[in-house]
Each structure stands twice: as structure tokens, then as C-alpha cells.
Amino acid sequence: MTAGDDTAIDGATQVAQAAALIARNIRSGQYAPGQKLKIRTLVEETKLGATPLREGLSRLISRGLVRATDGRGFSVAEVSRGDLDDIMRTRLPLEMDALALAISKGNSHWQAAVVGALHRLMTYTSWAPDDPYEAALGFDEVHKAFHLTLVSACESPRMLDFLDILYDQGFRYRHLMLSTVEPRKRLSDPQRNAEHEALARHAIDGETALAQSVLRRHLETFSEEVFKARNMPERVKSTLTAETV
Amino acid sequence: MTAGDDTAIDGATQVAQAAALIARNIRSGQYAPGQKLKIRTLVEETKLGATPLREGLSRLISRGLVRATDGRGFSVAEVSRGDLDDIMRTRLPLEMDALALAISKGNSHWQAAVVGALHRLMTYTSWAPDDPYEAALGFDEVHKAFHLTLVSACESPRMLDFLDILYDQGFRYRHLMLSTVEPRKRLSDPQRNAEHEALARHAIDGETALAQSVLRRHLETFSEEVFKARNMPERVKSTLTAETV
């Protein structure tokens, strides 16, 4: 229950520490969706000052993890079925395109990296930490690393950046799901694993169309996966209404 | 030359004002690429406090307009030919997909909005302000509004958000170009206008494939357009190197 574990990412400035810490606590579900983030409370939890904390929070806004309402502070971004669908729908064209680019531009160094990332992902359960919370966090990292490595050769900083943001947003849902299902089991879903393997193989073989079709299925089924495990509101507050335009 | 015009976006909090003001000055080229943004100077230019300014700057980081280096402050994001290519390359899959979605989901209300936005864009020169700087800024708004309206019916807040970010980043290049070429003329390029018209028509007619192919050409030629007008470094500093992954 202690939200701010003092495993502070030190060396960096306090603002960076604050942003990293808060981001991690949001991704991991430590800070619940919708929860208010009062600076006073945060100052006590973390040993950071109020000013750096505000700034750290500000930096997380356009990463979609934090919401700021003028005059009434910060809060954790909400979650909903529709929101997860939106994340995956946005990932789809970006990641499909980045994958195609990566396959066409990737050299042997990239191929080696993909093989390595896949290996770490497949064998994760064997070297994961015992603590289930830490294990889940570690899995996220390995899983994210795999997908990012796969597209890393696309040579587009922006696509990689956007994808990074979308992964971070998506991982919250996995954690919410994991909190009900037995962790160990979920971590090594044979179906998903097979997809990861196929994805890596096709990519390395230069089979763009095949790789893309696996990726598409992989992304399209994710929403279902998560929500058959846990019930969640279909819609939530005003996050998704039209005033965005 | 006075960077901080006091036409402050008031009502909102100082942080919001700061972010809006700085964003505008960066987009318009008022703040040059690479230029250092010292808070002390900004405090004098704008009538805002140091704390809100820092926070405002922080919020612009993940929008790609500002860069922060731990311990040595903020600076305006660099520009380069490669960077503009990256912006357009990232826009391509996102906007193509959003367009297809919008066409399939758009109702008559959306169609009306598209017609309206197109009309404002085509007739802009006739009602644009006399001051060339203001005129260029106004054109950006109308142009951005057209493209956003076109995809607005896609029902994906994230795609719209990402596209918004990419437009903002791209507009800097248009302004850099405009600073050498005679403004009036560039604003009503018949070639681009024809493309905008075709785009709108196909979209409204439900001709997804046609609309997409026009959009693709429209995006792919933009980089060339800009750089044949003004010379620019092919690459710049370390913005595009591989350490992003």
C-alpha cells in the first residue's frame, strides 16, 4: 500500500525523479484511475518538494497519464473499455507502418536485437522476481522492449515516441486485469507467446505482409483479452466526448 | 521583434497562459530553433512568474516544441530537413487511417463541417488581416482546422491529439519558409488548393481510396515544397540519432 517506495531514481533532477516515480505508480495501478493527486499528499509520500512535483505532473499530461483541471489540481487519467479500444486503434496504423519500415530498413544488428528481445520475453517467467508486483512490472518492461525493438529500425523518432506513449498507457489495463487473475499464469499465455514468436520470425524473414497480419490480430484481440478478465465501465465521464476538436 | 505581445490569453491560469504563449511564439518562428529559453528573460518579456513559466515549458516538452536538458534549462526544439520528413512520415499512417475512419463514420453534420472548413480555407486571402505576420498565423489556423475537421469524425481522441501535435510541429517549417518567400502568394498556392478541394470532395463522396491517394501525395510533397523555398541543414545535432531507443 505504500505508494512511494524510496527506490528513487536518483542522480537526475527532482523534476525528473518526480515524473518517473509518478508515471510508474500510475502505470502499475498503484495510483488508481481517477484518483486525485494532491501535491501535499505527494510531498509526504515522496521526499520531494512541491514545486518539482507540480512540474513532474505537468510533464505527464501530454503523455496521457495525468489530467490537469485549471484551479482544481491534478488527477490520474481515467480508464474505460472505450479508452483501451482507442489506444489499440491508434497503435494499429502506427505500429503497422513502423513495422513495415523496420523490416525494409533493418540490418543484421536489428535482427539480432529482435531475437534477443524475443528470448528475454519467452524465458521471462524463469528469471522473474518472486514478488508478484515486481514480476508484473518486469514483464511490462520486457514486453514493451520486445515490441519497441521490433519497430526500432524504422528510423522514425516520432513513431517510436508515440508508440512508447501508447504502450505506457496500455500497460495500466494489463495491471488492472492482473490484479484479479493469478499473475504467474497470465504472464505466459501460450497463445500470446505463439503470436510473439510468429511476429519475430516473419519480421526477420522479411515477410512484411505476414508479420503485419499477425500484428493486426495481436492488437485487435488485446482489448477482449483484458476485459474478459475484469469488468470495467464501458464509458467514463467526459474523457471521450467530442469537445476534443 | 517583441516576442511577448501582451495579447495574453487571460482567464486561464498563468501556467496555461505561459504554455499557450510560448507554444505560439515557437510555432510562429518568433523563438528561433535551438534558441535557449532562459526563464529570467521570459519573466521580463511576458509578465508571468518564474514558476508558472517553468511549468508551462515543461508541458510543451512532450508536444515536441521544447527540449529540456537536466541542469541547463530549456531550449526551442531544433529543425532540419530530416526532422520535417519524420513529421510527415509519422502523419502519413495516422492521417490516412483517421481519414478512412472518418469517411466511414461521418454523418451529414460532419460533411457540412468539411464543406465549411474548405470554404474558409479557399477564401482565406480575401478576409485575411493585412499584417503579413498575423495573416500567416491565421492561415495556419484555418489550414489546421481543415485537416482536423476532415478527420474529426474518426472518433479517436488519440489520433486527433497526435495529429494536432504533428500539425503544430509542422507549422514551424511553413513559417520558416514564408519568411523568405512573399507571403500573399504562398498562402494561395493553386496546386495545394486543388488538392484540398479534391480531398474534401472525395471524402464527402465516400471515395475512401481516392481521398487517401490525394492525401498521400499531399503529405509526401510537402517536405519538398518547403525546402525548395529555403535552404536548411540536412541534419542537426543529436535530435535524430539512435539513442532514442
Place this chain on the structure above:
DNA sequence: AAGAAAATTTTTATCGATAAAATGAGGCAT
């Protein structure tokens, strides 16, 4: 006169205090 070291000036990052705004709790008339 060149280069290293020291001293000075800027500039950044952070703190603690405070005004302004929002929230919540009683009290009071209907």
C-alpha cells in the same frame, strides 16, 4: 602568450511562505 586554475557572474532548480480559490460544514429561513 598560452593554458590551467581560481574567482566572478549567470542561470538553474528548489524551498518555504502566502494570496486566491475551491470545498465542505453548519446554521437559518421557508
Place this chain on the structure above:
DNA sequence: ATGCCTCATTTTATCGATAAAAATTTTCTT
């Protein structure tokens, strides 16, 4: 009770000051 107003409390947003870190200039040594 129900709705409305006032007052107390919490919380936010902002300021001014300061320690720490960088950049710049000066001084010293050879």
C-alpha cells in the same frame, strides 16, 4: 426536510529568496 447563504478549512497557484550548478572572466604560472 430542502435549499441557500456564510464561515472555516483545505488545496491550489504563485511569489520572492536562496543554494547549487554552470558558464564566463580574470588571474597566475611558465
